[in-house]
Amino acid sequence: MKDAYFPQEIEKKWQKIWEEKGVFKTPDDSEKPKYYALSMFPYPSGKLHMGHVRNYTITDVIARFKKMNGYNVLHPMGWDSFGLPAENAAMKHGANPETWTDENIAYMTKQLKMLGLSYDWDREVTTCKPDYYKWTQWLFLQLYKKGLAYKKEAAVNWCEECGTVLANEQVIDGKCWRCDHVVEKKYLSQWFLKITDYAEVLLEDLDKLTGWGDNVKIMQENWIGKSQGAIFRFKVVENDLEVPVYTTRPDTVHGITYLVVAPEYKDIEKLTTPENKEAVELYRANARKMTEIERLSTDRVKTGVPLGTHCINPFTGEKFPLWTADYALAEYGTGAVMAVPAHDTRDFDFAKKYNLPLKVVIQNPENPSDCKEEAYTEPGVLVNSNEFNGMKNEEAKKAITQKSVDEGFGEFKTQYRLRDWLVSRQRYWGAPIPVVYCEKCGIQPVPEDQLPVMLPKDVDFSVVGKSPITTSKTFVNTTCPCCGGPAKRETDTMDTFVCSSWYYLRYSDAKNDKLPFAKDKVNKWLPVDQYVGGIEHAILHLLYSRFFTKALRDLGLLDFDEPFKNLLTQGMVLKDGSKMSKSKGNTVDPDEIFENYGADTARLFILSDSPPARDFDWSDAGVEGCYKFLNRVWRLISSDAENINFNYPKFAAGELKKKDNDNLLRLVHIAIKGITNDISNDFQFNTVISKYRELVNAIYDWRGKKSDLDDEDRNVLSFAIITLIKLMSPVAVHLTEEAWHELGGEGSVHEQEWPMWDDNLAKASSITLVVQINGKVKDKIEADEALSEDELKALALSSAKVKELTAGKNIVKTIVVPKKLVNIVVK
């Protein structure tokens, strides 16, 4: 074994050997239990960033640990390779999105291999390749046939910068998730997936996800936004229309003093009197012009105009006016709101501004309020509510809704905030939506045997204001699969999140050309046992994938209902306290780290300083420190290489004669136990690494006190070093393989069994008894762990220190914690 550590040399060498020998291939047929470890696959943007390095290293260590523990591990990688950056790059540089994407994939693949990740590359999936998007299209057609994909005209989010519509989930604070451009509303006919059909089960099944963090589950719960209430229908006085409203406060129905409809409300023109028409039209035109950000701002002063018409409250017979105001949202509930200013802060503000009346119907009996200063929104008892007076408002909700049901003007209603998923995009670089439009036959799905609908190559990327795909001469015009007449292809492509909603299923059967995946294979490998990725997908990708899994189960394509059993959302990689980004100029290029220190140092460092779920602060000194540590490990092994053999006996407790040898043996067992537990318990790799360091320090200490080694010494040392190599092998993958090989180990260290500890040895030979007086530590005594409670007590009381401090005082009580501590309470 060489004296010095040359990571660049050994890393390349082993990467090549592993690839040639197929060390990381995953057989489908194995007696071993399966384990599926998955990182969120990357968008091939050009180069890996440190966030990728962190994500993939975490998953890789998990995969290797599970493999050593006897699992048949599936650990695949692929590319989320459709999407706008490729198209934008093509427009800018006159290149082709496909070329740009292929080059990036090639470069990033090289980087992934340099990191020493244990992927089975035979299962690689690339969403922009026809052999993948064929199946994305096929799945779309299955959803279409089930009525889960449909086209409709709706107010949709439009990003002018990206030249396309966006899903609700992709609008962050009224801005585009990708380019930060302000999103506008447009009325367009678009394709949607009916995720709302699954709103209830998506919510309910969150309870099954015990391996997910509460933060992600709560975010999904909020996004789905279930609320329970009632629909009431109000008759219009001036004509025979009805206005239905949704409310979560049916208990306040007697307090209605006006009613608000959204400016986009469908019947608004019929509800407007001729005298009010001009003002209403003006108000609606202004509302249209406003951006979503302005419109949804809660600190904006509320505005509105009266329509001139009125409704009757069927509970009271009272007549109240109709208004339009943009604080009512067209897309939620019925688009109309019953206003109870006494008990709703928003209605209160509005009523105050326009001098609308206010009627108190809920009161706190202890502290009644007239609601003149502010709305009373707390629980209370009903007043001014006819037969419901005196009822607690929670009970009244049910009773009042029941009355509306009995009398035929209302019903119980559960409402969700979740909207259907808008999946069509007016862009080129995506999976074409496989439908055609025929003048005679209407919308026609492309027959399955004609899939994939290939992306055309004859497109002009320099066009502005429309999707490049529309410039293709070969693509748009086609024939109708139904009547054979002329027809036009759908030119919209699918949101990339559709492609990424099923990729984890494809890994189970990546080369299948008959189906997206065989049912037996997908059922065998899924669900994913451990999914690792960024928190930014808490709603987007993770919600869509859950929906896809449930929909595909209902289509009979698979037999499970949740795709990801355990989820680890790793923290961000920061430098100087803020997220690494090109614009801030605080990025660190992984290539430079590989070149200067090697992949093992990068892997060790990215796991060392913070637990995986927390943000990680990059420091150059930290990298340096990890590099030094690996050198130290190398020296430890290489300097004693001739003293290490693989034939050491298995030691039992008390067998070793020399105290220091017994001590080292115990420290190794303590390390095995600690490291195994730290990995098993939420993957606390930072403490795993500190335990590597402790063990290395302990071996150095032991070695420093020895000059000549006898057989017992050599055996203990061999056990310690070989165990260290195994324990470190999931992290320092190349160094440990080289050492394993150089010491004469058989096969690959990565195919060894994970070491086991002996409970009798995984502890110190004696205990340190802590002696407290009144809860404060006063003395520590080395003691035999076999001592009884009484003996421990006697030992503590015999301490000179204790005698001194308790002299002349009254011992009230003595608490003994076995093997640990004695607390003497004195007065």
Next chain:
RNA sequence: GCCCUGGUGGCGGAAUCGGUAGACGCGUCGGACUUAAAAUCCGGUUGGAGUUAAAUCCAGUGCCAGUUCAAGUCUGGCCCAGGGCACCA
């Protein structure tokens, strides 16, 4: 406004059950080796008091209370930081 997460030395962070606060590392200070430097090795490093040096004592896990023999850990109230949601009726 609502919801979540976090707050421990100069810094990153440790601390199964309530039981030695500060593991491990970074930084820093001192020492060894060296003609010198680098590398390496050894040692100190929460604050304050104390001492030639030590022993030793006191305080200390965002703040204020509480429970307990014992609280970083449990309970109640508050403050701060980060994140999510938000005219969703």
